[in-house]
Amino acid sequence: MPRKKKEECKKMPGWLISFGDLMSLLLTFFILLFSMGTISLEKFHMVIKGLTESLGGRRVFLEQKLLNQSNVPLEFPEMYPKIKRRKMLTKALNDIQQKLNKAGIEADIIQHGSIVRFRINTDKFFPVGGATPYPEAIPYIFDLCKRLKEVGFNVVIEGHTDNTPVRGGRFRSNLELSAERALSILKMFLQCGYPEDLLAARGYGPYRPIAPNDTPKNRAKNRRVEFVIDAS
Known part of the structure; x- marks a missing residue:
């Protein structure tokens, strides 16, 4: 009877294929969440305002011109x-x-x-x-x-x-x-x-x-x- 050839490489375990598919789906899911999410600059600045004043910083007045900027100057003379x-x-x-x-x-x-x-x-x-x-x-x-x-x-x-x-x-x-x-x-x-x-x-x-x-x-x-x- 002819001898069987030895396999050069072992087959990939079945569970690893399912695990790879799961990771791909999770990555796709989070990419979709990120692409669909939008950040409201006004709400973000309001959160910063509340945190600043609660931690002892000076009162922050958010004018419309500040909302159009990427940075809001904050001062913390009484911080911590x-x-x-x-x-x-x-x-x-x-x-x-x-x-x-x-x-x-x-x-x-x-x-x-x-x-x-x-x-x-x-x-x-x-x-x-x-x-x-x-x-x-x-x-x-x-x-x-x-x-x-x-x-x-x-x-x-x-x-x-x-x-x-x-x-x-x-x-x-x-x-x-x-x-x-x-x-x-x-x-x-x-x-x-x-x-x-x-x-x-x-x-x-x-x-x-x-x-x-x-x-x-x-x-x-x-x-x-x-x-x-x-x-x-």
């Missing part, structure tokens, strides 16, 4: 005000952080999304077991208040301590001490004119440490005041 305020906030905190660090006061900036924490060590802000700031620390507090008042975000002032028991004085626990320190700073913010409805004070005592209370260095890290700024 929150982004500008956040940049101002970042600059203010960086400036104050540098001042504090030069004075030997440890300060850090921690950001989680729209929440910014400005953390200040309290060893040079408050006496041991006391809630009244040192006289030399008061200018830094007022400076921080003035800079934050320019951006006008909500601020929660948090007081934190280490786990060393309070001995003597008028406070019975670290929780009371931390709350009174936060409240003392809040009162100073009110004196410098910060809006009352944007302020709050909380005391956490030793219950939210950022380091283990096992060494003097770590306990010093936990003695702090945090300014929690909601920049959303």
Whole structure:
């Protein structure tokens, strides 16, 4: 019997032919949609007008001569005000952080999304077991208040301590001490004119440490005041 010749190339799978036809039909369909569609320049400019004004841009007056042009001049002097305020906030905190660090006061900036924490060590802000700031620390507090008042975000002032028991004085626990320190700073913010409805004070005592209370260095890290700024 004669031997069958081997096929040089394999046949194309049947599904591939159907897939190619489907892609061709879809391409034809979208070309027809594009050719049949018309863009109304007037409606397009009206959409741009609404978006511009809703995002803080200047009011756009669409005159007939503008509708005949391909470009409509738009101005956005107040565009994205929150982004500008956040940049101002970042600059203010960086400036104050540098001042504090030069004075030997440890300060850090921690950001989680729209929440910014400005953390200040309290060893040079408050006496041991006391809630009244040192006289030399008061200018830094007022400076921080003035800079934050320019951006006008909500601020929660948090007081934190280490786990060393309070001995003597008028406070019975670290929780009371931390709350009174936060409240003392809040009162100073009110004196410098910060809006009352944007302020709050909380005391956490030793219950939210950022380091283990096992060494003097770590306990010093936990003695702090945090300014929690909601920049959303």
